[in-house]
Amino acid sequence: MKPIIAACGNDCSVCPRMLPKTAAELTATAELWYKFGYRDQVVSNDEISCRGCTPDTWCRHEIVTCTASRKIKNCGECGDYPCNKILAAFENTKRHQPDCQKCCTEAEFAILEKAFFEKQINLEKVRNDKGQR
Template identity: 30%
Template sequence: MQINIAPCGLVCSRCDAYRATQENSPEKLELVAADWRKRYHCDDIRAELIPCDGCMTEGGRKCHHCEHSCEIRKCVGGKQVKVCSECAEYPCEKLSGFFEYVPEAQAEPMKKLLDAIAEVEKNMHSAF
């Protein structure tokens, strides 16, 4: 499976909703929705709201939250960068606020991934 990274550092290709969608598995989408309802204390999460092909995929399906509520996705799209660490304002309040919401065990690796991408890009050689 190809690695797909969201602007915030979430590895989409490891996200349960993404994986269930790519497997075309309504049963797994139901399992993910049930897990997320419990995990995020939100009874409104339903399987039909979470199919996702990656939040930045052109023309692909997007989880309802990512498509309609994610401020980071909207911000990145307006700035023409692929991940937050490419932005001159990185790290910003939107991203920092998001990381306060995400479980620390997940947030820390996401921050490290974004920092690593920024470091690689800073030191990348270019002939032009």
């Protein structure tokens, strides 16, 4: 499957939250998010499911609003990359990586790594593919 790179560089094509997913898959994802500290409780399937980034979607670093206002798909297409917003997102993501490695199976971590922990790599690839450096 071809990667679907979100505004912040996440790879939606492998994300365990991205729909369509079965109810059981979403429940397992909600439990996993709780297990490694992304949530303080197991949330509902409606809350854990994702339909992709839109300006109406909550984004901790306001990246979705920023990319939408610039009419670009993701930060890798931005002339101001890397800005403070995306650097903060990279740092926030890196902060969770050790906890994920500790409490996830190898298979779970491999999915999370591809979906979330490679966002900077994904955005650099977008930049290189567009001929920006």
